[in-house]
Ligand SMILES: Nc1ncnc2c1ncn2[C@@H]1O[C@H](COP(=O)(O)OP(=O)(O)OP(=O)(O)O)[C@@H](O)[C@H]1O
């Protein structure tokens with residue numbers, strides 16, 4: 001039961017770009033990402049803006065743009081799947097909670113989009129499932145007929161959470177799920193992810209907030225400039241970070257407000 005559900009091994013992504021005069025340029029966006037997600041666990045993927053977190057998420061679901069070139073392996077239940085095969089799992093057992101509300105279709109009412117997610121997730125009664133999922137997040141029936149641009153940022157985020165968590169996915173990749181939410185809702189959303197893991201889902205929590213990651217995750221994967229550099233035990237993030245073996249991870253921890261940089265201590 002506790003074998004890895006999802007494994008990413010040595011994932012590399014290049015973007016081939018054509019500049020003026022049709023000169024070809026290759027951008028090495030990911031240069032070596034590794035990630036293992038286990039049923040019943042939250043694994044946090046932590047890194048600065050531009051480190052490559054969202055790219056990893058999109059690659060896993062086979063959602064990269066056509067000019068992306070991918071190398072490395074993505075395995076689901078131990079089986080190596082190509083991007084097209086992964087795309088077929090997207091929304092059915094392996095779901096993405098996207099970073100941007102731009103993932104919502106601007107031309108389709110919210111209710112229809114959530115119903116479609118419920119359908120994809122195999123719900124017997126998508127209409128009911130959609131309304132329930134929204135209601136659990138404080139969004140009443142008046143939201144069903146609205147278009148995405150008629151939602152506030154926080155409401156759009158809750159709609160995305162509702163869509164991604166329908167139908168008990170086996171793997172959930174949550175890309176910065178709490179950005180822009182008020183503190184109480186941050187806690188509620190993180191709690192919800194943890195509950196999904198407790199219920200057997202393999203949860204990947206993408207965030208740049210190390211403290212949130214440490215609180216909720218079973219393992220913390222640190223990435224930097226397109227590659228993973230460390231996997232750390234959340235319990236090691238304590239005090240001055242002496243238990244953290246990787247210098248970059250220790251530096252990240254110590255850089256948090258209230259964590260260190262005690263100059264000339266004892267003088
Ligand atoms: N379509 C693309 N073409 C070229 N480069 C891209 C493309 N998409 C992403 N990149 C580059 O890949 C790198 C990683 O981007 P990514 O969105 O994965 O970062 P991230 O870790 O999710 O950052 P953030 O925390 O800001 O969301 C960035 O340098 C970005 O410029």
Ligand code: NI
Nearest residue numbers: 053054055099
């Ligand atoms: Ni991102």
